Amino acid sequence: MFESLSDRLQAVFQKLGGKGKLTEEDVREAMKQVRIALLEADVNLKVVREFVARVTEKAVGEEVTKSLTPAQQVIKIVHQELIDLLGQANVPLAEARPGPTIIMLIGLQGSGKTTTAAKLALWLRKKGKRPLLVAADIYRPAAITQLESLGRQLGIPVHSEGAQSRPPDIARNAVRRARDESITHVIIDTAGRLQIDEPLMVELEQINAAVEPVERLLVVDAMIGQEAVRVAEEFNRRVGLTGIIFTKIDGDARGGAALSVRAVTGVPIKFLGSGEKVEASTIEPFHPDRLASRILGMGDVLSLIERA
Amino acid sequence: GLFGQIASLFATDEPITDELWDDLEALLIQADVGVETTMYLVNRTKDRCNRYGVKRAREARDMLKAEMVRVLQEQERRQPVNANPSIVLVVGVNGAGKTTLIAKLAYRLKNQFGKRVLLAAGDTFRAAATEQLETWAERVGVPVISRGQGADPGAVVYDAIEAVSGGDFDVLIIDTAGRLHAKTNLMLELQKLRNIIRRKFPDAPHEVLLVIDATTGQNGVLQAKSFLKAVDVTDVAVTKLDGTAKGGIAFAIAQDIERPIRYVGTGEKMTDLALFDAETFVESLFAQD
Numbered sequence: 001m002f003e004s005l006s007d008r009l010q011a012v013f014q015k016l017g018g019k020g021k022l023t024e025e026d027v028r029e030a031m032k033q034v035r036i037a038l039l040e041a042d043v044n045l046k047v048v049r050e051f052v053a054r055v056t057e058k059a060v061g062e063e064v065t066k067s068l069t070p071a072q073q074v075i076k077i078v079h080q081e082l083i084d085l086l087g088q089a090n091v092p093l094a095e096a097r098p099g100p101t102i103i104m105l106i107g108l109q110g111s112g113k114t115t116t117a118a119k120l121a122l123w124l125r126k127k128g129k130r131p132l133l134v135a136a137d138i139y140r141p142a143a144i145t146q147l148e149s150l151g152r153q154l155g156i157p158v159h160s161e162g163a164q165s166r167p168p169d170i171a172r173n174a175v176r177r178a179r180d181e182s183i184t185h186v187i188i189d190t191a192g193r194l195q196i197d198e199p200l201m202v203e204l205e206q207i208n209a210a211v212e213p214v215e216r217l218l219v220v221d222a223m224i225g226q227e228a229v230r231v232a233e234e235f236n237r238r239v240g241l242t243g244i245i246f247t248k249i250d251g252d253a254r255g256g257a258a259l260s261v262r263a264v265t266g267v268p269i270k271f272l273g274s275g276e277k278v279e280a281s282t283i284e285p286f287h288p289d290r291l292a293s294r295i296l297g298m299g300d301v302l303s304l305i306e307r308a
Numbered sequence: 309g310l311f312g313q314i315a316s317l318f319a320t321d322e323p324i325t326d327e328l329w330d331d332l333e334a335l336l337i338q339a340d341v342g343v344e345t346t347m348y349l350v351n352r353t354k355d356r357c358n359r360y361g362v363k364r365a366r367e368a369r370d371m372l373k374a375e376m377v378r379v380l381q382e383q384e385r386r387q388p389v390n391a392n393p394s395i396v397l398v399v400g401v402n403g404a405g406k407t408t409l410i411a412k413l414a415y416r417l418k419n420q421f422g423k424r425v426l427l428a429a430g431d432t433f434r435a436a437a438t439e440q441l442e443t444w445a446e447r448v449g450v451p452v453i454s455r456g457q458g459a460d461p462g463a464v465v466y467d468a469i470e471a472v473s474g475g476d477f478d479v480l481i482i483d484t485a486g487r488l489h490a491k492t493n494l495m496l497e498l499q500k501l502r503n504i505i506r507r508k509f510p511d512a513p514h515e516v517l518l519v520i521d522a523t524t525g526q527n528g529v530l531q532a533k534s535f536l537k538a539v540d541v542t543d544v545a546v547t548k549l550d551g552t553a554k555g556g557i558a559f560a561i562a563q564d565i566e567r568p569i570r571y572v573g574t575g576e577k578m579t580d581l582a583l584f585d586a587e588t589f590v591e592s593l594f595a596q597d
């Protein structure tokens with residue numbers, strides 16, 4: 001359904017032939033296509049508007065170099081601007097000193113928190129760490145069983161107290177246990193919640209206050225639409241996000257929401273998750289350039305620019 | 309809210325301007341209606357306003373609402389199939405709300421219509437998916453067929469089909485593992501499940517329900533198209549409408565796959581279910597808040 005942005009741009013510029021300079025009109029015409037493609041990739045409308053204005057300003061009057069067509073030149077600028085918005089480099093996971101490093105995973109219902117908790121634990125163990133998973137979702141039917149089952153599957157300990165204890169207490173007890181058992185990383189799986197659910201947002205603040213996690217990571221489904229920004233802003237306001245994890249990137253979502261969330265909140269994207277099989281440790285540190293290409297829908301953008 | 313902003317946009321007797329149309333376009337896009345469907349809605353409304361000589365914003369509002377309702381209603385509601393047992397297959401991407409929706413449907417069928425409902429735990433893949441459905445089944449008070457994690461989902465479906473063959477149940481609702489529509493092998497697996505059902509009940513499944521999360525963006529259209537192609541989706545359910553996302557993707561889906569939206573999920577309890585009604589939906593989108 002979505003023809004790729006690079007195809008669109010090529011088509012727009014094909015008509016222009018061998019001009020020496022990009023005129024304002026040429027660029028504006030091309031940016032109409034960029035605007036639609038970004039919106040179809042679920043980039044937030046306000047972010048799109050600012051982005052289009054910035055790229056237009058940069059591209060107008062740009063000398064067309066011999067090695068690039070006008071289209072390639074604009075693609076290059078768009079790509080570079082996307083990377084700027086997504087953050088230049090990977091921001092690694094923080095380490096608490098002294099340990100343990102406490103990581104809290106939060107987000108909307110079904111975004112992938114529990115699965116991501118398990119993946120993250122495995123990823124840490126592969127780095128020689130000793131993670132502990134904490135079952136702090138006392139609401140969803142069988143949420144605790146789900147985490148316990150994942151822990152058993154991976155051979156990673158799970159702290160759970162059933163559904164009778166309060167989540168802040170569960171978290172506090174887990175951290176105490178971690179100190180006793182020389183655990184290096186405590187990963188708290190919380191219940192999914194809407195950012196407008198006041199009692200559950202208060203609960204989140206209580207867990208946060210109880211154990212003061214150095215990492216407060218928002219887990220976001222890559223298929224999310226324009227809502228992403230409101231979600232991220234509200235979770236950020238309540239507990240101060242330190243990072244974002246995008247999940248389900250093994251689908252065909254363009255992931256424009258990632259761009260919006262980073263652009264609006266300034267919170268870095270730390271990991272991308274893919275696949276349902278936790279054993280495969282399908283979580284990887286985030287690299288802005290790859291997502292920029294994905295949003296543009298052009299696998300060849302990197303090679304295109306390398307040739308420049 | 310967004311649609312509240314639309315309402316106030318049109319709550320004036322000022323003349324219609326180009327700016328009004330631009331603002332409308334922006335608001336629809338921010339509600340995930342999608343560029344194509346947004347342009348369609350805006351242009352249709354604009355045309356009708358011109359045709360009928362509508363000059364004031366307030367009158368344009370009703371034109372817009374009518375167009376929105378029309379997009380959602382275009383596909384006439386299919387007559388419910390009168391089968392006994394009636395077999396419902398529930399499909400969708402990971403985490404959309406399938407299992408919870410099944411609990412809500414079972415609750416409704418049992419308590420409102422006195423139906424004898426059987427559930428089948430066809431998600432044998434995700435950790436504790438079976439336990440989740442079993443917990444719900446217990447709360448609703450209906451039996452569930454399961455084989456636990458790692459079992460062949462086909463075997464679960466087979467067991468369930470056998471179980472409803474004796475005439476002890478009116479409705480069978482089959483839960484399936486969440487799957488991303490772009491994964492061909494997983495989509496083929498759904499077809500296999502359907503074939504198993506059809507060996508005994510050739511006209512089944514009587515309903516193939518696609519579950520879409522209201523916070524989904526434009527990927528929702530791709531989801532709908534792929535599931536439609538793979539297993540002939542008959543109806544759509546939109547879940548998590550209790551959030552601030554307005555589920556604008558519903559318009560794009562209704563327009564693109566021409567399947568009626570049948571249910572909406574509005575919370576995590578088994579009573580949080582509503583039947584979809586296009587006019588009520590559009591009206592609620594316009595509610596000032």
Ligand SMILES: Nc1nc2c(ncn2[C@@H]2O[C@H](COP(=O)(O)OP(=O)(O)OP(=O)(O)O)[C@@H](O)[C@H]2O)c(=O)[nH]1
Nearest residue numbers: 109110111112113114115192248273274275402403
């Ligand atoms: N394909 C794919 N599926 C994923 C990924 N991450 C999670 N899932 C699936 O998404 C669904 C929801 O994942 P969960 O980990 O249960 O999500 P959650 O955020 O803990 O859900 P709640 O606790 O109900 O809020 C499950 O079916 C997972 O298998 C991913 O990266 N790729």
Ligand SMILES: Nc1nc2c(ncn2[C@@H]2O[C@H](COP(=O)(O)OP(=O)(O)OP(=O)(O)O)[C@@H](O)[C@H]2O)c(=O)[nH]1
Nearest residue numbers: 109110402403404405406407408486548573574575
């Ligand atoms: N707020 C809200 N949450 C919902 C709604 N429907 C489901 N949920 C929540 O969304 C999460 C995922 O729901 P499930 O029913 O497990 O989704 P699923 O599609 O079966 O997930 P998988 O089987 O893992 O693919 C759970 O935390 C549910 O409680 C709804 O209408 N509103």
Ligand SMILES: [Mg+2]
Nearest residue numbers: 113114137143
């Ligand atoms: Mg969970």
Ligand SMILES: [Mg+2]
Nearest residue numbers: 406407431437
């Ligand atoms: Mg399920």
